[in-house]
Amino acid sequence: MSKPSAPVESYAELLKQGNLVVFPTETVYGLGASAWNPAAVQLIFNTKGRPADNPLIVHISSIDMVKQFTDHVSGRARVLMQKFWPGPLTLVFKKKARVLDAVTSGLDTVALRMPDHPLALSLIEHAGPLVAPSANKSGRPSPTRPEHVYSDFGNRIPLLDGGNCDIGLESTVLDLSVNPPVILRPGFITASAIEDACGFRPEVFSPKETDSPFQPKSPGMKYTHYAPKAGIRWLSEKDITLLNRQSDNSRTLLILHEADIPLEEPLRGLRITHFKGDYRRFARELYDCFRKADIDEHREIIIEPFSTELMQQDELIGALHNRISRAVSK
Ligand code: TXA
Numbered sequence: 001m002s003k004p005s006a007p008v009e010s011y012a013e014l015l016k017q018g019n020l021v022v023f024p025t026e027t028v029y030g031l032g033a034s035a036w037n038p039a040a041v042q043l044i045f046n047t048k049g050r051p052a053d054n055p056l057i058v059h060i061s062s063i064d065m066v067k068q069f070t071d072h073v074s075g076r077a078r079v080l081m082q083k084f085w086p087g088p089l090t091l092v093f094k095k096k097a098r099v100l101d102a103v104t105s106g107l108d109t110v111a112l113r114m115p116d117h118p119l120a121l122s123l124i125e126h127a128g129p130l131v132a133p134s135a136n137k138s139g140r141p142s143p144t145r146p147e148h149v150y151s152d153f154g155n156r157i158p159l160l161d162g163g164n165c166d167i168g169l170e171s172t173v174l175d176l177s178v179n180p181p182v183i184l185r186p187g188f189i190t191a192s193a194i195e196d197a198c199g200f201r202p203e204v205f206s207p208k209e210t211d212s213p214f215q216p217k218s219p220g221m222k223y224t225h226y227a228p229k230a231g232i233r234w235l236s237e238k239d240i241t242l243l244n245r246q247s248d249n250s251r252t253l254l255i256l257h258e259a260d261i262p263l264e265e266p267l268r269g270l271r272i273t274h275f276k277g278d279y280r281r282f283a284r285e286l287y288d289c290f291r292k293a294d295i296d297e298h299r300e301i302i303i304e305p306f307s308t309e310l311m312q313q314d315e316l317i318g319a320l321h322n323r324i325s326r327a328v329s330k
């Protein structure tokens, strides 16, 4: 991890004065503002170009801070906090009346998470609870490296540099305000891990079956994002024939993870990234692949699909599938 150029306290001071600060977490970089400062919270929406109906996650550094935001902590919630915090699990609770409407986009619930990163925890200890969406412009992939943040915002927002993020996919969001609880966004903490901890296995929410267009359960999930400028699609048999035939593949990136694709030489400039069954690395590098494809001016990204068996074997692959599906060109 690279050393921050100024002490954490000076970044905390900026936050206390109502400024935004970008900080590292174990998942992706967050664009932080003091959770109790309405003007600073509003600044997040303006800076990102974020729709006002997409609520923010409050980041805390101790379980004691939970009571500032909710009175509804069940025994099950307590078990999950003790087992997974700090870590990439966001919990949604019925909120206290005093939580700012701008934070929750007017919902009666609030999302809380304790990030597993020493710089994030230290920043929150000094500055108090922080709301922090991923530190990207709305519609861009979440940033997993400082250079991703600079590419979206230049260097106008102070950034606490923690090097590259370890997990690379945004936290699992588990809604505990409904019965039975439901996973609104799959991530590194899986349904099985939650079941092992508390004896209850939550379903992963599927917008197609139950969502109403007027009242989406997880507002963020209705927006297409994570998308690079290049078109993205899943690899099909047709593509293999096409890639073998085409005279110039130099503006195509092929992402593989399992298959030995029968590609004939010469590949005519085709770029291949092969994760060779290392799904932790795939998750860590997915958004960087998307952003590099833009820098390299790729026209298309073709990704080997995941089989149902594979997704059942390893639920992190289900989370990868979720993020890629949302980036696939409509
Ligand atoms: O890993 C992460 O969670 C990162 C890092 C920075 O902590 N943050 C992040 O924030 O991904 P953001 O704003 O990009 O995504 C927050 C997600 C959105 O899908 C939003 O709709 C959902 O959490 N969310 C926030 N509050 C909610 C609530 N009260 N009820 C349901 N969903 C909520």
Ligand code: MG
Residues within 6 Å of the ligand: 133, 134, 142
């Ligand atoms: Mg985001």
